[in-house]
Structure formats: structure tokens, C-alpha cells
Amino acid sequence: xxxxxxxxxxxxxxxxxxxxxxxxxxxxxxxxxxxxxxxxxxxxxxxxxxxxxxxxxxxxxxxxxxxxxxxxxxxxxxxxxxxxxxxxxxxxxxxxxxxxxxxxxxxxxxxxxxxxxxxxx
Numbered sequence: 001x002x003x004x005x006x007x008x009x010x011x012x013x014x015x016x017x018x019x020x021x022x023x024x025x026x027x028x029x030x031x032x033x034x035x036x037x038x039x040x041x042x043x044x045x046x047x048x049x050x051x052x053x054x055x056x057x058x059x060x061x062x063x064x065x066x067x068x069x070x071x072x073x074x075x076x077x078x079x080x081x082x083x084x085x086x087x088x089x090x091x092x093x094x095x096x097x098x099x100x101x102x103x104x105x106x107x108x109x110x111x112x113x114x115x116x117x118x119x120x121x
Contacts, residue, residue: 008047008054009072013111015044015059020110022046025057028089029074050074057111065112072115079103079119086117 013021022045025031031048044059055072076082083093086107094106104118 006053008056010056010058011072011109011111011113012058012060012065013045013109013113014061017110018044018059021057024109025055028086028091031055065114066108068112069114071106071113073104074115074117076117076119079105079117082117 025046025048026033031050034047034049034054036045036047045057048055048057083105086093091107094108096104096106098104102118102120104116107115107117109115
């Protein structure tokens with residue numbers, strides 16, 4: 001097999017919500033920010049890490065994410081408690097059809113990127 005791991009995932013945001021995006025990923029989701037390489041620091045956005053995978057927030061205009069079904073899926077240990085945490089920040093919880101083996105819902109970040117939150121049972 002050629003592929004061995006996922007290194008990073010990039011999500012995009014229009015420039016006008018960049019600050020909201022960085023707050024969302026660092027403060028609401030609680031991801032750890034890492035230093036971007038100097039060559040791309042002027043592009044805006046930020047890079048975060050969760051386990052062995054990086055999430056890169058990139059700035060692009062126009063970013064038309066609101067209609068896309070593509071998404072990242074984050075696992076949580078307590079879906080209900082995390083939903084309450086998100087609702088305290090006024091993050092909309094989007095229900096979807098149930099799937100066998102886990103409970104889940106979706107949210108959208110300030111840039112419109114779709115995010116699945118799942119608790120495996």
C-alpha cells in the first residue's frame with residue numbers, strides 16, 4: 001500500500017470571518033495551535049493539531065462551503081455534554097439520519113465547513 005497515514009486536513013474560510021474561525025478551532029473545539037512554516041505565515045489562517053493529524057485553516061476568497069457535504073469527523077467521549085458545550089457558544093446542532101454503531105450530529109464552523117461530531121457506541 002502506498003498511503004500510510006493522513007497528515008493534515010485543510011478547511012477554508014473567507015477573510016471576513018478569519019478571527020471567528022480561529023476562535024472556533026482554538027477555543028470552542030479546543031485544538032492546539034502549532035506554528036506554521038515561515039513561508040506560509042503571511043497567508044493568514046492557522047494550523048492546529050489533534051493526535052497525529054493537523055487541521056489547517058486556510059483563507060481564500062471566495063470560499064463557498066455552506067452548500068458542501070464534505071466534512072471532517074471528530075470523535076467525542078460524551079456527545080450530549082459536547083453538544084451542550086457547543087450550544088453555550090451558540091453553535092447550531094444539525095441532526096442527520098442515524099447510523100448503526102454511533103450517535104452523531106453535524107455543525108458548521110464560521111467559514112461554513114461541515115463538521116461531524118460522533119460518539120461510537
